Amino acid sequence: DAKTTQPNSMESNEEEPVHLPCNHSTISGTDYIHWYRQLPSQGPEYVIHGLTSNVNNRMASLAIAEDRKSSTLILHRATLRDAAVYYCILRDPNSGGSNYKLTFGKGTLLTVNP
Amino acid sequence: EPEVTQTPSHQVTQMGQEVILRCVPISNHLYFYWYRQILGQKVEFLVSFYNNEISEKSEIFDDQFSVERPDGSNFTLKIRSTKLEDSAMYFCASCREQKNYGYTFGSGTRLTVV
Numbered sequence: 457d458a459k460t461t462q463p464n465s466m467e468s469n470e471e472e473p474v475h476l477p478c479n480h481s482t483i484s485g486t487d488y489i490h491w492y493r494q495l496p497s498q499g500p501e502y503v504i505h506g507l508t509s510n511v512n513n514r515m516a517s518l519a520i521a522e523d524r525k526s527s528t529l530i531l532h533r534a535t536l537r538d539a540a541v542y543y544c545i546l547r548d549p550n551s552g553g554s555n556y557k558l559t560f561g562k563g564t565l566l567t568v569n570p
Numbered sequence: 571e572p573e574v575t576q577t578p579s580h581q582v583t584q585m586g587q588e589v590i591l592r593c594v595p596i597s598n599h600l601y602f603y604w605y606r607q608i609l610g611q612k613v614e615f616l617v618s619f620y621n622n623e624i625s626e627k628s629e630i631f632d633d634q635f636s637v638e639r640p641d642g643s644n645f646t647l648k649i650r651s652t653k654l655e656d657s658a659m660y661f662c663a664s665c666r667e668q669k670n671y672g673y674t675f676g677s678g679t680r681l682t683v684v
């Protein structure tokens with residue numbers, strides 16, 4: 457799987473927007489960009505994914521650079537409940553047969569200050 | 571919202587004993603996975619399961635490990651003879667299809683081998 461690079465940690469204040477960056481300069485044309493998060497003592501949780509266009513859902517927005525070599529997960533108004541490790545993961549659903557496993561890196565630890 | 575359910579939430583076992591970790595994936599999902607996370611480390615892929623057979627397994631998933639989907643609803647991970655280094659959080663996940671959906675993870679089973 458292509459590699460992603462994320463900052464080890466970021467800090468934000470409650471009710472402010474948060475922009476979590478991810479670099480993936482070796483992304484292939486068929487790699488989807490996935491974001492998951494892991495709250496303390498819980499399993500990973502799907503946040504959002506996209507291929508080329510920006511995506512929005514009830515949890516977050518995903519902004520994908522035009523060259524697709526980087527992306528940004530945007531939390532529009534951080535809450536204390538958003539404190540978690542955020543993982544940016546690339547996956548090509550057309551490779552590996554029916555596997556489609558996710559490979560987790562270390563992610564970004566987001567701290568939200570009250 | 572549909573959930574992946576894992577039981578037990580915590581299991582303590584003696585080294586050398588067999589353990590079975592249980593998972594109930596979301597009912598219309600077709601792809602099933604086990605991951606583990608040793609304390610303070612990354613989430614690691616163990617095995618993927620599709621169409622009633624293993625589709626991929628990692629180096630961690632040696633002969634001591636096995637998976638089953640005995641009755642069309644439960645998905646189990648068995649560790650035949652536990653070792654101290656098997657102590658970890660074990661997460662079950664399921665996915666409906668590969669392209670347009672994310673994984674749903676369970677809350678995990680904390681396995682402690684003493």
